[in-house]
Amino acid sequence: MRIGIVCPYSWDVPGGVQFHIRDLAEHLIRLGHEVSVLAPADDDTPLPPYVVSAGRAVPVPYNGSVARLNFGFLSAARVRRWLHDGTFDVIHIHEPTSPSLGLLACWAAQGPIVATFHTSNPRSRAMIAAYPILQPALEKISARIAVSEYARRTLVEHLGGDAVTIPNGVDVSFFEHAEPRKEWQGEPDAGVLGFIGRIDEPRKGLPVLMKALPKILAARPGTRLLVAGRGDEEEAVASLPPEMRSRVEFLGMVSDEDKAKLLRSVDVYVAPNTGGESFGIILVEAMSAGAPVLASDIDAFAQVLDQGAAGELFANEDPDSLADAAIRLLGDPERRAGLRERALAHVRRFDWSTVGADILAVYETVTAGAASVATDDRPGLRTRLGLARGGASR
CATH class of the missing domain: 3.40.50.2000 (Glycogen Phosphorylase B;)
Structure with a gap:
């Protein structure tokens, strides 16, 4: 044809x-x-x-x-x-x-x-x-x-x-079989959060995640946040206390291969988007890579995550809700493993x-x-x- x-x-x-x-x-x-x-x-x-x-x-x-x-x-x-x-x-x-x-x-x-x-x-x-x-x-x-x-x-x-x-x-196998990168992985007592998206586009939600980060770091000081995407990096961390800014690592634009490796490496992938999304392809990619997903509860994301069965949801635009959910997930390996297992089964339909x-x-x-x-x-x-x-x- x-x-x-x-x-x-x-x-x-x-x-x-x-x-x-x-x-x-x-x-x-x-x-x-x-x-x-x-x-x-x-x-x-x-x-x-x-x-x-x-x-x-x-x-x-x-x-x-x-x-x-x-x-x-x-x-x-x-x-x-x-x-x-x-x-x-x-x-x-x-x-x-x-x-x-x-x-x-x-x-x-x-x-x-x-x-x-x-x-x-x-x-x-x-x-x-x-x-x-x-x-x-x-x-x-x-x-x-x-x-x-x-x-x-x-x-x-x-x-x-x-x-x-x-x-x-999504090519599920491409993400599922990517090799993690050691420098992007967390230590046993310290987790790694991931975010991929345009840094300076408010509806992608990075400002919400930045507002949640101090509470996350207070509970789990060793946590790192990896951010991939284009935008003003200094402006993105301007709201954080200076002593916390080193916990955020900006990777810039990444290739498809590195995106898959990043999603395979993080302990939790965070999607804090505030609206305007009709689907959420990054959620499907993260699930394919085996990354437990924490996402805002906008309608499209809730549908992709099977109403919370295949990923954790938090109240949209609520930094405290995001922080509390991230702290729970980072401290609960069994919960993350359960989400990973259900997500890998759920994602086959995509x-x-x-x-x-x-x-x-x-x-x-x-x-x-x-x-x-x-x-x-x-x-x-x-x-x-x-x-x-x-x-x-x-």
């Missing part, structure tokens, strides 16, 4: 959507499909052979963050050329409502279109206001995927129609062997045509996929 995938966000800036698209493309290529990904990218960005650059992106405030998007006449021309040259059997557009390549591709593409919705924002005034502009493009979509129930709810409430829920995928097969089933459904869907023996599949011909109506 010839598959064209549209990435809305700049390829050179790490993010969950980009990682999902990269891993999906490589999974499909391993299965023998021909895949081309169109993505924004700076001129000097090294790109895999399957990625086609649509030109440099610009930073735009989007969904509580700053996204690097690509839009305009030149971008539209590049989209049309990519579509013409690709002669794809199916186009898979991610975030078709964002002001970027996805929307441009939706306007220009002909034939079967699958759209994946990642955003979870139940009060998006911008999406409501933009609906009249988006409607003609959305009506061309053949099938819709939401990465979580919360992304599906955002879609239904703002744009109408429905979608089948297929989570983000492996690409399962997620990839579900996405391919959607591709095959839309390329076979709506007539074959109507006779499918799986009740409600047409409705869950949000198939075109009325799927975008409100």
Whole structure:
């Protein structure tokens, strides 16, 4: 099958959507499909052979963050050329409502279109206001995927129609078999916490973790916090007493291999995100690596962690709740071992062997045509996929 995938966000800036698209493309290529990904990218960005650059992106405030998007006449021309040259059997557009390549591709593409919705924002005034502009493009979509129930709810409430829920995928074995690094591991009487994310993006929650750290260190003075990600390191620790700042080690940006090793090394992975998350791929990666997870109790994280069965939850934006939970976990090896065992069983449902097969089933459904869907023996599949011909109506 010839598959064209549209990435809305700049390829050179790490993010969950980009990682999902990269891993999906490589999974499909391993299965023998021909895949081309169109993505924004700076001129000097090294790109895999399957990625086609649509030109440099610009930073735009989007969904509580700053996204690097690509839009305009030149971008539209590049989209049309990519579509013409690709002669794809199916186009898979991610975030078709964002002001970027996805929307441009939706306007220009002909034939079967699958759209994946990642955003979870139940009060998006911008999406409501933009609906009249988006409607003609959305009506061309053949099938819709939401990465979580919360992304599906955002879609239904703002744009109408429905979608089948297929989570983000992870190569579980890649994380499971990574080798820990000794310098990132804790001593028997001192634990190591880990955090991976953009340091200067408030919704990733590092300030909440920093506020919790003094209480954690008071109870367990030998604790270390390893932080991987880009941002202002001095500003990140500014709220800590000077004598505690040495307990925080900044690793900067890490490779995929080092990320897996980091997650294999820490005693507890902390995800203090405050909102705006529709899934939580880092939680799945941490569970795959066997890291006990401590996460804020936002809806998306609670769902990924099986409502607390596969990871510990603390009250969102509450440093005391985070600290108390971290102290309990660091002092209870049996609890950590139990979480690790349940998480490794739970995480199998997110492996690409399962997620990839579900996405391919959607591709095959839309390329076979709506007539074959109507006779499918799986009740409600047409409705869950949000198939075109009325799927975008409100």
